[in-house]
């Protein structure tokens with residue numbers, strides 16, 4: 001910019017000449033094109049700075065020029081000098097991955113804060129298996145994040161239980177996340193048939209006859225297991241597919257051998273379109289020597 005215009009003995013204050021640039025604040029005039037702080041003219045009201053100008057222009061051999069060239073010094077204006085404009089962005093956590101809340105200034109883009117939302121990776125039912133007793137089952141649900149902090153029902157998630165949770169079957173508990181969390185997660189629990197016990201075990205020639213009290217309720221049939229090992233390694237299994245049956249003779253056994261026998265009930269139910277057998281726990285083991 002053409003800056004100083006003077007006639008002999010007639011100066012004007014160059015600082016009265018204030019240029020304007022959007023987004024910048026005018027700092028002052030400089031003698032050097034780099035507009036360094038050192039070259040900033042401090043006493044614009046008198047002619048002292050001419051010496052500096054002469055020094056700065058010496059290398060460019062303008063010492064004898066009557067035109068004085070000055071350079072505007074600018075400072076970038078801080079749009080957030082009076083404070084930032086916070087804007088929050090939420091990335092919800094899921095059961096598998098952490099989320100975060102990032103607060104940035106919507107004007108200058110500066111990150112003002114960042115909070116990690118730990119994933120809700122610890123989802124447990126108080127019970128995953130029950131024995132049928134005709135009563136509705138509602139296991140308690142505990143949802144915690146990966147650091148063990150408990151999530152809040154209705155704020156962070158809601159729970160839906162499958163309907164009619166009385167009979168033998170597999171039941172879904174569905175967790176639907178909300179708020180800072182996203183996604184749905186299923187947990188299942190099972191109601192098993194009541195246990196059946198062997199009421200009589202009788203030895204015969206190379207055979208045994210077992211009897212039990214029939215279980216008509218929530219039972220499709222029975223499974224009898226027998227073998228010569230008390231731990232039932234290599235044991236054989238016989239399925240009795242009617243719940244009305246109360247006894248069974250197992251033959252073709254080895255004479256004079258000791259056998260171990262146990263029984264359990266099962267019910268065939270549909271789980272996601274598939275037929276699945278749900279078993280009771282095993283009865284007490286009975287021991288008998290075959291004749």
Ligand SMILES: [Zn+2]
Nearest residue numbers: 080084105108
């Ligand atoms: Zn800002």
